[in-house]
Amino acid sequence: xxxxxxxxxxxxxxxxxxxxxxxxxxxxxxxxxxxxxxxxxxxxxxxxxxxxxxxxxxxxxxxxxxxxxxxxxxxxxxxx
Numbered sequence: 001x002x003x004x005x006x007x008x009x010x011x012x013x014x015x016x017x018x019x020x021x022x023x024x025x026x027x028x029x030x031x032x033x034x035x036x037x038x039x040x041x042x043x044x045x046x047x048x049x050x051x052x053x054x055x056x057x058x059x060x061x062x063x064x065x066x067x068x069x070x071x072x073x074x075x076x077x078x079x080x
Contacts, residue, residue: 036071037062045070 007013030038040046041062049060 037067040067040071 004015007015037046041048046062046066048058048062050057051059
């Protein structure tokens with residue numbers, strides 16, 4: 001922000017955005033059970049365990065079994 005202010009106010013320059021399109025979204029191929037887990041966490045049905053001292057908020061993974069137990073749903077897992 002200070003760099004922009006310097007360019008505009010001191011140097012009397014103009015900042016023009018330039019898009020390079022050298023990036024992409026990754027990790028967006030969620031499976032149905034991933035969406036189920038996210039919904040359960042957002043609805044506070046499943047919680048992600050924190051460390052004993054509370055400094056690290058996510059020390060334990062949510063498993064397919066956790067989803068099945070809490071959601072009372074059938075989760076299909078593809079075999080690799």
